[in-house]
Amino acid sequence: MVIPVIYFWLFGQRAVLGEVKTYNFAKKSMYSNVIPSSDLAVVDGQLSRVECTLLCGYNMTCQTSFYKPNDGSCFLYKYPLLNNTPVSIESDVEVFEIKGCRNPDFVLFREAGICLKMFTTIGLTFSYATSVCDQEGGELVSLDTNQKIDALAYYLIYTYGMNLKVSVGLRRLSGSWKWNSGEPLSITHPMLSSTINNYDMSVIPCTFDYCGIFRANSFVDLRVFDNCCNNLFSYFICSTVIQI
Structure with a gap:
């Protein structure tokens, strides 16, 4: 579902090794009264709105907080809310997301x-994909x-x-597969499999x-494979x- 968004800013600060760190x-x-259906951390006790958002700021695995002002309940979530995030409808819920992307149309994954x-x-x-990402101040994503x-x-x-099949920052150079970050390809994720074979039947x-392509068939079936870099x-x- 597509929901219009209206923002106001809440600032939090904490001291980190003598420095003051600010979270926005x-x-x-207009995206309220919902809570994710899974992967939600429930905070014990009654908190204020600021305490709930600051707790999310302190926790490097949190980027979205859910607050119930009527009873001071606080819930922390490690992901952003996206169009199809599974949610449950609950009354009296305020939703706050930490901001940390230089480009506002990018999605943060803290x-x-x-x-x-x-x-x-x-x-x-x-x-071409590399040039577009360069213009955005980034790179084809290295997984x-x-x-x-x-x-x-x-x-x-x-x-x-x-x-959906998407091109990522993975390429074979001098016979070795490497990410744009310079890291070699190494599969350790339990749900990711590789079918890279240095072959593209449509370009011979x-x-x-050869360059890498990522596909998410489901959360338990992730794949990386290859096509010719111009195909x-x-x-x-x-x-x-x-930028947090």
């Missing part, structure tokens, strides 16, 4: 340390941590649905080498570093 939260005043946005074009090549893999799966499934021979699918994901 946006209240989604635990993964990245902001994500999908782009699309016809006749996609790796070099070099399990947190980034989880973030991209959540973003795709709860924004666009399952089974492939003179541009990629229409969708690609740019990422930027968070």
Whole structure:
């Protein structure tokens, strides 16, 4: 569902090794009275609105807080609320999201340390996708941590649905597969499988080498495979570093 959003800002500060760290939260005043159906942390006790949002700020795995002013209940959530995030309807719930992306149209994933946005074009090549991400101040996303893999799966499934194929920042160079970050390809995520085979049946021979594609069939069936770098699918994901 698409819900219009109205923001007001709530600022929180805490001291970190002698420095003052500031968090900016946006209240989604027209996205209220809902709570995610799963992965929600319930905070014991009665808190004020500021205490609830600051608690989210302190917790590096939290980026969205849910507050009930009538009884002081506070709930913490590690992801953003997206169009298709499963939620339960509850009365008297205020929703606050921490802000941390330089570009406001990117989506923050705090635990993964990245902001994500999908782009699309016809006749996609790796070099074109790279140039677009460069212009956005980022890069084709490197899935070099399990947190980034989880973030991209959540973003795709709860924004666009399952089974979407997207180009990512993975490329074979001099015979070795590496992410744009420079990290070598290493599969440790329990739900991610690789079918990379250095082959594209629609481009023979492939003179541009091979590049990686990510697909989220479901949260328990994530895959990475390859096509020729000048024969990629229409969708690609740019990422930027968070600013929190």
